[in-house]
Amino acid sequence: TQLLEQSPQFLSIQEGENLTVYCNSSSVFSSLQWYRQEPGEGPVLLVTVVTGGEVKKLKRLTFQFGDARKDSSLHITAAQPGDTGLYLCAYSGNTPLVFGKGTRLSVIA
């Protein structure tokens, strides 16, 4: 089973700042997904990336899939308090969905 390493584990920033969180593995992903989870709720799918080098944008969120498909990043521009939550990456190759431990983001107004 591939291990997904997410960094940083915790991030606390001021409203309006930019940030990037990372998801890495030593193995190649066939596809990767990013989820956001709020306390007491289920993960909510944000995006799926499939092609190496792919960049997808979702409003102020930019997702990038590494050229070698071993890593991915999530960049948030001008973070808002509503962005607070646990950001999870997950992959599914020939196995069921496997999640990383996540980055817990706190955006302070």
Added chain:
Amino acid sequence: EPEVTQTPSHQVTQMGQEVILRCVPISNHLYFYWYRQILGQKVEFLVSFYNNEISEKSEIFDDQFSVERPDGSNFTLKIRSTKLEDSAMYFCASSLRDRGGYEQYFGPGTRLTVT
């Protein structure tokens, strides 16, 4: 927008009791899943279900667990004799396809507390 629903939102039970957690997946989805998240830990896969049978299960999914799709809409997880360590959030998910970049949609979860 279609969504996965789960009931109850919170279940408290005594050790040794049976519990049934219920899920209504998105209506045109074909694959159904249960995951577990112990407080402060990763979301972990339990079982996947397709065409009225289990397609894959993890080591966590032992003989105490079972899943069923009793009718065309509900998908249930039964824990026969609950243990303290079964306390966790249980998430149901569904997807249109399996593997290969498919997208799973999660329900809001059931918080199971075993005392």
